[in-house]
Amino acid sequence: MPLFFRKRKPSEEARKRLEYQMCLAKEAGADDILDISKCELSEIPFGAFATCKVLQKKVLIVHTNHLTSLLPKSCSLLSLATIKVLDLHANQLAGLPEDVGQLTALQVLNVEKNQLTHLPRSIGNLVQLQTLNVKDNRLKELPDSLGELRSLRTLDVSENDVQRLPQMLAHVRTLETLSLDAASMVYPPQDVCGAGTAAVQQFLCRESGLEYYPPSQYLLPVLEQDGAEPSRDSPDGPADRWSREEVEWQNRFSDYEKRKEQKTLEKLEFERRLELGQREHAQLLQQHSSEKEEVLQTVRQEQSRLEQGLSERQRHLDTERQRLQEQLKQTEQDISSRIQKLLQENQRQKKSSEILKTLENERIRMERLMSITQEESENLRRREIASAMQHMLTESCRNRLIQMAYESQRQNLVRQACSSMAEMDERFQQVLSWQQMDQNKAISQILQESAMQKAAFEALQVKKDLMHRQIRNQIKLIETELLQLTQLELKRKSLDTETLQEMVSEQRWALSNLLQQLLKEKAQREQELRELLTELEAKSEAKQENYWLIQYQRLLNQKPLSLRLQEEGMERQLVALLVELSAEHYLPLFAHHRLSLDVLSRMRPGDLAKVGVSEAGLQHEILRRVQELLDVARTQPELKPPEGEALGPPTAPPEPPELVRPSAPPAELEVQTSECVVCLEREAQVVFLNCGHVCCCQQCCQPLRTCPLCRQQIAQRLRIYHSS
Numbered sequence: 001m002p003l004f005f006r007k008r009k010p011s012e013e014a015r016k017r018l019e020y021q022m023c024l025a026k027e028a029g030a031d032d033i034l035d036i037s038k039c040e041l042s043e044i045p046f047g048a049f050a051t052c053k054v055l056q057k058k059v060l061i062v063h064t065n066h067l068t069s070l071l072p073k074s075c076s077l078l079s080l081a082t083i084k085v086l087d088l089h090a091n092q093l094a095g096l097p098e099d100v101g102q103l104t105a106l107q108v109l110n111v112e113k114n115q116l117t118h119l120p121r122s123i124g125n126l127v128q129l130q131t132l133n134v135k136d137n138r139l140k141e142l143p144d145s146l147g148e149l150r151s152l153r154t155l156d157v158s159e160n161d162v163q164r165l166p167q168m169l170a171h172v173r174t175l176e177t178l179s180l181d182a183a184s185m186v187y188p189p190q191d192v193c194g195a196g197t198a199a200v201q202q203f204l205c206r207e208s209g210l211e212y213y214p215p216s217q218y219l220l221p222v223l224e225q226d227g228a229e230p231s232r233d234s235p236d237g238p239a240d241r242w243s244r245e246e247v248e249w250q251n252r253f254s255d256y257e258k259r260k261e262q263k264t265l266e267k268l269e270f271e272r273r274l275e276l277g278q279r280e281h282a283q284l285l286q287q288h289s290s291e292k293e294e295v296l297q298t299v300r301q302e303q304s305r306l307e308q309g310l311s312e313r314q315r316h317l318d319t320e321r322q323r324l325q326e327q328l329k330q331t332e333q334d335i336s337s338r339i340q341k342l343l344q345e346n347q348r349q350k351k352s353s354e355i356l357k358t359l360e361n362e363r364i365r366m367e368r369l370m371s372i373t374q375e376e377s378e379n380l381r382r383r384e385i386a387s388a389m390q391h392m393l394t395e396s397c398r399n400r401l402i403q404m405a406y407e408s409q410r411q412n413l414v415r416q417a418c419s420s421m422a423e424m425d426e427r428f429q430q431v432l433s434w435q436q437m438d439q440n441k442a443i444s445q446i447l448q449e450s451a452m453q454k455a456a457f458e459a460l461q462v463k464k465d466l467m468h469r470q471i472r473n474q475i476k477l478i479e480t481e482l483l484q485l486t487q488l489e490l491k492r493k494s495l496d497t498e499t500l501q502e503m504v505s506e507q508r509w510a511l512s513n514l515l516q517q518l519l520k521e522k523a524q525r526e527q528e529l530r531e532l533l534t535e536l537e538a539k540s541e542a543k544q545e546n547y548w549l550i551q552y553q554r555l556l557n558q559k560p561l562s563l564r565l566q567e568e569g570m571e572r573q574l575v576a577l578l579v580e581l582s583a584e585h586y587l588p589l590f591a592h593h594r595l596s597l598d599v600l601s602r603m604r605p606g607d608l609a610k611v612g613v614s615e616a617g618l619q620h621e622i623l624r625r626v627q628e629l630l631d632v633a634r635t636q637p638e639l640k641p642p643e644g645e646a647l648g649p650p651t652a653p654p655e656p657p658e659l660v661r662p663s664a665p666p667a668e669l670e671v672q673t674s675e676c677v678v679c680l681e682r683e684a685q686v687v688f689l690n691c692g693h694v695c696c697c698q699q700c701c702q703p704l705r706t707c708p709l710c711r712q713q714i715a716q717r718l719r720i721y722h723s724s
Helices: 012-026 046-055 121-125 144-148 167-171 190-194 197-208 219-224 241-369 375-415 421-448 450-464 466-494 501-539 547-556 561-568 572-580 584-592 597-601 605-611 616-635
Strands: 033-035 059-061 085-087 108-110 131-133 154-156 177-179 686-689 694-696 716-719
Touching (some): 012 033, 012 046, 033 046, 177 197, 190 197, 241 501, 375 421, 466 501, 466 694, 572 584, 572 597, 572 616, 597 616, 686 694
Parallel strands (some): 033 059, 059 085, 085 108, 154 177
């Protein structure tokens, strides 16, 4: 059960009903009834008590609500002193106030279908109470003070847990109807309870030592005296019963005449109100007709304005369509030129691959001639590499263990919020021991097993291989071109244009064939590297320790001595510039061609492309930053260069071999991502070969056997990894 709960808020309809009933009760000529039933109330409003007190209401109806208490705060039962009928059935009352006996004028009390567990003893003070209905509650016993209700005529205690009736109930001589569950009664017995109210009263009178009289002999004082205390029990019964009946009938007749006169006045008032309502209705009809004409005129003006705006919008859309078609034609021409340049670049790469292969063979030959001359430096490097790999594995193990400990602690905190600190310390010590064991195991494994060292060497060898890197760059360029071609085809289909379709298909087929050729060259290069690795493994001695660590360090320092000297002689500002632009892989090219800041200031982007810088955006950025550095140096000539900085002498730029500019898209043309044609949600990430379309995401391409655009069989799928 929740400790805190929010009060149920009444609906709008219930709120309106409450306001209407409160206003109706305050109107002049209203009857003595206040009906606030079915208003979804959690407590009786203060205004209801004030209304009953000021207007002297006789009947208060509050059934079918959510009441849990009869009295709200700062309210008193004395405000209901004039109430004769109190209807509280179908609520959630757990008990009645202890001072309920203050309602001395109360004649009918209905608390059916509540959650009452007991009745207060002060209920015996309700001397004028004639009907008490406590049906369908949780009562287990009735108070003896019920015997003081000398005017009670009807009592309903059925559908409760009551098994015994109080013996004092025999003093209620006016009781005509008693409803109870005879099957569950213990006192009086079940057969007596099943015989009816008279049998129960006779049984209780015998138990109390009283003589039983029918209730009809005691009802006349109850009917005559309204608010007066009935006479006490008399063994001989009432003396002047017939005279009182005559007085009673005269009173009833006078009441009837008064009610008849009141109904006549109410009828006249109703007719007056009806006439006023008809006049108001006629005025409303006239006002409605005028407003209707104004609305129709406004609708006509709005419709004409919308038609004019629609025609202007249509003209604007036609102009925009023509502009898009012109842009599409221009884009097709640009793509065809870039494809032509890419094919030329491929031919140039074939020529340069032979040169690179020759250089690679020379490097391998020089590496075979190298020997280890300083044993101490080797040991030092070996320890440094081992410590670095140990630190990396230690960090990964620590992170994994910390994550496992966090998950276990979070689940334990949810299930066991009040666990002791001793158990947490024990688990923490256990996690630390596990961490130490895994750390020691990882350290011993990395120092003893050569398979991991061999894998690290192989990964570094593939990463530092220049030819493998160039092949990957070309594959990325082709993937980008195929993506743009696919987007172009989709745009053409959406605009229903079919020009240059055959040319685009030929270009896409050429790019697909080129991509397959590059993939084969990439696989062939990886196979050559694996053969080189096998050859190195065959040369390793059986008893030599940490062979792969030594090869790992050699691969890091595999640059020729002359190239390393040239890189060390480069200007520090130029080196820092390339590192800042993430172009440090071009340091060997700049060192080989002896490029300096002064030389770069006289070069153009085409010259950098001939040197080997293939990215057009990077070419412009390098030249712009070099010009900025030289401008700063000219404006501040008195500043000396930092100590140890080498300012290379300006030399004339060498005549590089005539190379074709690569076909990568310029920096100002951003490659727009396209959505998957299957799910229309994720980004297209897969190239289909042999057709070359880029139109599906990674999830949707798995069950496909044919291309969704051209319906050709899919021979191979190639994933595109977009990098920012």
